[in-house]
Amino acid sequence: MIQFEGVAKTYRSGKREVPALNGIDLTVETGEIYGVIGFSGAGKSSLIRTVNLLERPTKGTVKIHGKDISALSAKEIRTTRKDIGMIFQHFNLLTSKTVYTNIAMPLILTKTPKNEIQQRVTELLDFVGLGDQADKYPEQLSGGQKQRIGIARALATNPSILLCDEATSALDPQTTQSILDLLRKVNRKYKITILLITHEMAVIREVCDKVAVLEAGRIIEQGTVFDVFSNPQHATTRRFVRSVMNDELPEALLKQIRNTNRSQPIYRIQFTGDSVAHPLISRISRRYDLELNVLFGNITELQGIPYGNLIVEFNGNPAEIQRALIEIRNNYVLAEEMSSYAS
Structure with a gap:
């Protein structure tokens, strides 16, 4: 479970304070696929990065499985991060390393025995449908294949939470569908809680159980995908819904x-x-x-x-x-x- 309680985030630019999040209250239940949607600058990336403390909240708390992560020691934070996988819009793969090594990297960094690494990487390559690509390099792969490697790498440490930061924004529609199918498969097979941010309402409709609409650092609407799509209350939500509902x-x-x-x-x-x-x-x-x-x-x-x-x-x-x-x-x-x- 992920809980945001009164979360605010303010950045400093010289002497100015720039608010990115303002009083976020949101609960992502265990096993859900929860989508957060908003236009550019709404605060989506700031929100998702507070979950693994890539950004520390200025105010409020973020709880993972009931624990306030801001109150954890440095060692406890490192342990918690192993339980949180993350995939990115532009893949963030190591171009000088093979597909195998990219997936293995989180395990290498934690000094996992080589035989366990090989077993896990082989399992994940088969899971994402790239069992024959282990010795290739990222530049030899398509965008969809790169994102599949990114997903496999995020799953390497057997996390219970997966964060998706605009994971399909750089992909064409057909490839986007295949990645969403894979995320649904991840959720169902491994029972992983997924928090997904996007600016594409079609992604929310396709894969999410619930959705929150973010605008100017605040949640303006949230609920099940069915309720929000069938009866949007806020003008911004209606704009998003009409972009896919025709x-x-x-x-x-x-x-x-x-x-x-x-x-x-x-x-x-x-x-x-x-x-x-x-x-x-x-x-x-x-x-x-x-x-x-x-x-x-x-x-x-x-x-x-x-x-x-x-x-x-x-x-x-x-x-x-x-x-x-x-x-x-x-x-x-x-x-x-x-x-x-x-x-």
């Missing part, structure tokens, strides 16, 4: 609606789980004698749960429209009027 009217249709000065109400209807398969539109239109014009709709999946999104124009008696909305809200996640489309 849940808005096309601009051309939006202009057409505004130009025709339509007076009919437009609603967004969101529904989940088994309700996705229900004949909502046809049933509501028949029961309340309404014409429902579907302007936009899609169905996707969040954490294995079907999630549907419709934008619908209601035509009919206003009293019947309100009765229909009551039934919808009694059975589905959300029905909200999209008044902004008319302006």
Whole structure:
């Protein structure tokens, strides 16, 4: 478990103080994949680097498995760091060393017996799918292969926590998917807790259990991936979600609606789980004698749960429209009027 309690971090630039984190309260439960997302300068890297004390908090505490790491002795910090692996955006491999030595380096530094090193490195090379690459050098590998080596190296000391610092930002989409699949495999096979920072909402959606949105050094929203994606509360979160969810009217249709000065109400209807398969539109239109014009709709999946999104124009008696909305809200996640489309 990782716990941030009132964590603040301030840097000094000459006589100026530059705040990077301000009152972070966050708990990452054992075995979770927890994502932290934010734009550049939000404080993501500062946050993740406090976990292994590459950055010491200015205020507050970071606890690993219940222990305040800032209160540990130098020896205890070294021991704790063995339990925390880290992978980086630009791989941080030793270019003059072979793949085998790069993975073995954490074990070499702790004077692990050679036979144990060989056994562990061989196991990890097979695990990341690079069993035949041991004698190659980093410059001979693709970006995806380099990141796989970075992951294997981070796992060398059998950590219980893995920190991912923009681990896929330097990779193409196909390679990114393969690395996310590998991280999920790491989490499931080794039961490792993963704290992942990124600026890509697609990464959060693909692999994380929970997410926190960071802005200007503060957490502005947090929760399960399903809850945050299906009903984002903060404007910044909505911007991130819309970058991957495609849940808005096309601009051309939006202009057409505004130009025709339509007076009919437009609603967004969101529904989940088994309700996705229900004949909502046809049933509501028949029961309340309404014409429902579907302007936009899609169905996707969040954490294995079907999630549907419709934008619908209601035509009919206003009293019947309100009765229909009551039934919808009694059975589905959300029905909200999209008044902004008319302006």
